Amino acid sequence: MPSSIVGNLFYSGPPLHVLHDEYAKRGRVDDKAPVLASTEIDIDAPIADVWRLLSDVAAWPTWNTDVGKVTLDPAVAVDAAFHWKNGPSNIRSRFAVVTPERELTWTGVSTGIRAVHRNTLEQLPAGPVRMRTEESMAAPLVGVLYPSRKLQRGLEQWLDLLKRTAEAA
Structure with missing residues (x-):
């Protein structure tokens, strides 16, 4: 088996504090991570409404x-912690970027998997809001257990649900 394949299988990424400070806070995911996905969607709703839905993490459920349940320590702010459940996973996260109506990015860890999740919003000249989401996940064997295509589907569902909720408001 070539060493690059083996290296990718067992890649665990940078330590969480480095991932948080040197990746997420600088507007990037870990592009070497074995699990990567991104998608975007146009939302026909005011950017303030989209931001409210995205940044009200306690109301995500x-x-x-x-x-599942989201617990904030104490509010949505840079370096503030939050704990939440996504599917079967319990995730400990910390906000890295909180720029109202522009970007909400966090890092998180669950069962040894370290992730960066970026969400950016852009008001388009024609009216809709373009929301882009991207995520990287790194841990030994994570690409085998949770391939990029599964993360891609999850991100697409995330944006679709947010779009439907924002447009119905």
């Missing part, structure tokens, strides 16, 4: 049934 009201529009995304895959998300």
